[in-house]
Amino acid sequence: MTTELIRLLAFLVGIIAFAALNAAYLVWVERKGAAHFQRRIGPKEVGPYGLLQPLADGAKLMSKQLLIPDGVDPILFKIAPLMVLVPAVMSFVTIPFGEHLAARNIDLGLLMVFAFASINVLGLLLGSWGSANKYAVIAAARVISQNIAYEIPMLLTAIALVMATNTMNLNEMVSLQGGGFWHWNLIKLTFTASPLTPIAFLIFFTTMLAETNRAPFDMAEAESELVAGSFTEYSGMGFGVFFMGEYANIVIGAALTTVLFLGGWQSPLPFLPNSVVWFLMKMYVIIFTVVWIRWTFPRTQFYALLNLSWKVLIPISLVNLIVTAGWLKVF
Amino acid sequence: MDQNLYSAEGLAGVVFLGLLAATVAGALIAVNAKRLVRSVAGLSLCFTGVAGLYYFLNSPFVALMELLIYVGAVCVAIIFAVMLAEPRAEEKVGKSSGLGSLFGVIAGGLVFIGLATVSTKSHWSIAKTKINTGSVTELGSSLMTSYSMVFELISVVLLVAIIGALVLALPGRDKE
Numbered sequence: 106m107t108t109e110l111i112r113l114l115a116f117l118v119g120i121i122a123f124a125a126l127n128a129a130y131l132v133w134v135e136r137k138g139a140a141h142f143q144r145r146i147g148p149k150e151v152g153p154y155g156l157l158q159p160l161a162d163g164a165k166l167m168s169k170q171l172l173i174p175d176g177v178d179p180i181l182f183k184i185a186p187l188m189v190l191v192p193a194v195m196s197f198v199t200i201p202f203g204e205h206l207a208a209r210n211i212d213l214g215l216l217m218v219f220a221f222a223s224i225n226v227l228g229l230l231l232g233s234w235g236s237a238n239k240y241a242v243i244a245a246a247r248v249i250s251q252n253i254a255y256e257i258p259m260l261l262t263a264i265a266l267v268m269a270t271n272t273m274n275l276n277e278m279v280s281l282q283g284g285g286f287w288h289w290n291l292i293k294l295t296f297t298a299s300p301l302t303p304i305a306f307l308i309f310f311t312t313m314l315a316e317t318n319r320a321p322f323d324m325a326e327a328e329s330e331l332v333a334g335s336f337t338e339y340s341g342m343g344f345g346v347f348f349m350g351e352y353a354n355i356v357i358g359a360a361l362t363t364v365l366f367l368g369g370w371q372s373p374l375p376f377l378p379n380s381v382v383w384f385l386m387k388m389y390v391i392i393f394t395v396v397w398i399r400w401t402f403p404r405t406q407f408y409a410l411l412n413l414s415w416k417v418l419i420p421i422s423l424v425n426l427i428v429t430a431g432w433l434k435v436f
Numbered sequence: 437m438d439q440n441l442y443s444a445e446g447l448a449g450v451v452f453l454g455l456l457a458a459t460v461a462g463a464l465i466a467v468n469a470k471r472l473v474r475s476v477a478g479l480s481l482c483f484t485g486v487a488g489l490y491y492f493l494n495s496p497f498v499a500l501m502e503l504l505i506y507v508g509a510v511c512v513a514i515i516f517a518v519m520l521a522e523p524r525a526e527e528k529v530g531k532s533s534g535l536g537s538l539f540g541v542i543a544g545g546l547v548f549i550g551l552a553t554v555s556t557k558s559h560w561s562i563a564k565t566k567i568n569t570g571s572v573t574e575l576g577s578s579l580m581t582s583y584s585m586v587f588e589l590i591s592v593v594l595l596v597a598i599i600g601a602l603v604l605a606l607p608g609r610d611k612e
Contacts, residue, residue: 178471178473178474180474181473181474181477184477211496212496212571212572213496213497213500213572216497216500216501216504217496217500219504220500220501220503220504220508221503223503223504223507223508223509223512224503224507224508226508226512227480227507227508227511227512227515230512230515230516231473231477231515234473234515234519235473242519245519246516246519249512249515249516252512253512273572
């Protein structure tokens with residue numbers, strides 16, 4: 106009993122540290138990445154390669170005054186950043202980093218991640234409405250239409266995977282992808298997943314970008330149109346917590362993509378040992394791709410964004426679902 | 437209470453009380469808030485508490501669905517509707533009459549007393565054997581076999597709702 110409590114406590118501390126460190130250093134990755142994609146240098150003054158920049162940023166954000174403008178809804182304004190961060194941290198509970206490295210191996214892990222991820226939009230919404238700012242409210246209206254539109258194809262592709270693997274337990278899903286990279290769900294060359302899975306992967310990745318409000322779908326914070334969208338009125342650590350939540354959500358999205366399609370902690374070649382290192386490598390490759398996409402593609406138009414989901418992604422993911430069902434029935 | 441607060445049961449009890457408090461507080465906020473958006477925020481707190489209570493009832497699937505559907509979809513849809521409506525419409529207009537709220541309290545109290553009496557006084561017989569494991573697999577197969585009629589009827593209701601929304605929205609498109 107005591108060991109179980111200690112284990113849970115260790116995981117609690119570990120998860121919070123992991124989320125916070127990732128949030129801090131993804132900002133650095135983002136700034137360095139942006140700089141190099143644009144042939145600049147990026148942060149370089151604080152520490153070697155600017156590696157201590159996140160600490161300096163954190164100190165700056167924490168020492169800044171928390172401005173609460175007139176006319177805002179004080180309670181909602183303060184709660185909203187937490188409502189973005191806390192559910193994201195909760196989702197880490199069931200992510201299997203390694204074969205035995207998951208805080209709780211929940212049978213409904215996939216559902217749990219989706220359930221907590223769906224609260225994130227409520228936080229953005231209440232924060233924008235609470236800050237009584239027109240730009241923020243416009244951003245909120247956009248965020249909701251975007252989230253409703255992209256949650257459907259995301260869930261549809263996930264359901265197709267659940268049908269193929271017959272489980273919602275994330276660790277079990279990873280175990281089923283063992284034995285080399287040709288067993289990963291992405292390109293499963295055995296007859297247990299539908300042949301459309303690579304397309305499902307693309308859909309899932311696109312919806313993941315949209316759900317985490319990343320460019321080219323960053324409608325919540327379209328800085329050239331809406332000042333800073335939902336975050337317009339936030340200063341100091343309020344802004345900081347919002348951004349930690351955003352980056353934690355990106356980490357969750359990348360981790361989920363890794364687990365569902367890229368074999369989680371399974372090694373790519375059968376003779377190499379499975380370990381958490383593979384998981385982290387795959388996850389960071391995906392996160393790097395997310396940064397890469399942000400600084401390569403311009404933001405889409407809002408109507409194009411909605412059309413992409415309703416007219417392209419949802420029909421294709423429905424076809425994927427039907428093909429998967431038929432495939433499973435035939436083979 | 438002889439149970440130690442620091443034992444696992446004690447901790448679980450504290451979490452349970454917290455969830456109860458969240459449910460009741462959320463419900464009170466939802467009823468009493470002056471602004472509609474705050475009411476919805478209270479409602480989402482209430483739903484989160486209820487989801488936690490479901491988890492305590494050993495049905496994590498229902499708990500997660502409560503979060504996914506009620507907090508993640510229903511509350512978001514309500515706020516969306518509020519935002520699209522007139523900005524003034526979100527303020528509560530007029531005061532509710534004292535007599536009305538008195539009757540409300542009495543009616544609510546009677547319902548509460550009735551339910552409480554039923555749940556404490558009646559003899560709950562525990563099933564000798566577990567009917568099923570309550571897993572998603574069981575749930576799915578019973579939805580597709582014994583309860584397929586209900587399932588189909590619900591989908592018909594949803595279809596009607598979608599068609600209704602389309603019919604309402606269609607004239608708006610030609611205006612511009």
